[in-house]
Amino acid sequence: MSRLPSLRSVDIGEAARRVGVSPAALRLYEKRGLVPKASRTPNGYRQYTHEDLQRARLVRRARRAGLSLQQIARAMGREGDRTCLHALLRAHLDQLEGERKRIERLQRHLRRWIVVPRREA
Numbered sequence: 001m002s003r004l005p006s007l008r009s010v011d012i013g014e015a016a017r018r019v020g021v022s023p024a025a026l027r028l029y030e031k032r033g034l035v036p037k038a039s040r041t042p043n044g045y046r047q048y049t050h051e052d053l054q055r056a057r058l059v060r061r062a063r064r065a066g067l068s069l070q071q072i073a074r075a076m077g078r079e080g081d082r083t084c085l086h087a088l089l090r091a092h093l094d095q096l097e098g099e100r101k102r103i104e105r106l107q108r109h110l111r112r113w114i115v116v117p118r119r120e121a
Contacts, residue, residue: 009039009047019056026056032069034059034076058085066092 016023026048029035035055038046048056062072062085075085 009049010053012038012046012048015046015048015053015056018053019060021056021060025060028069029056029059032073034069034073062089065089066096 010018012023012026016026019026026035030038035048035052038048038052041047059072059076062075063069067088071088072085075088
C-alpha cells in the first residue's frame, strides 16, 4: 500500500543526497524491500519521508560494514530488526577478527622467510 506524500517528504535525488547513496541504490533498496515503497506524487515521482531516510541510512551503514543486501534483508525482515542486525554485525566482526589474526600469522611467516638467508645451491 502506497503512503501519501507528506509536506516533509523529499524527492529521490534529495533523499539519495541526504542518505549518501545514489538514486539507483535507493531504488534498489526499495525493490529489495529494505526501505518501504515510496509514495508518489501525482506525476509519478517518488517521495521519501524522514523515516524512510533513517531506514535507508541504516542499510547504507550495514553495507559499509561489509554486509550483503541479502544479509541485511534477512535481518531487517525479522521482528526487532535492530537487535537482529546487531547480532549479524557482531558475527561479521568476529569473522573479520579471525581473518585479521590469520593475516597477521601469514605476515609473520613471510617476514621470517624473507629474513632467513638464502642457501646457495
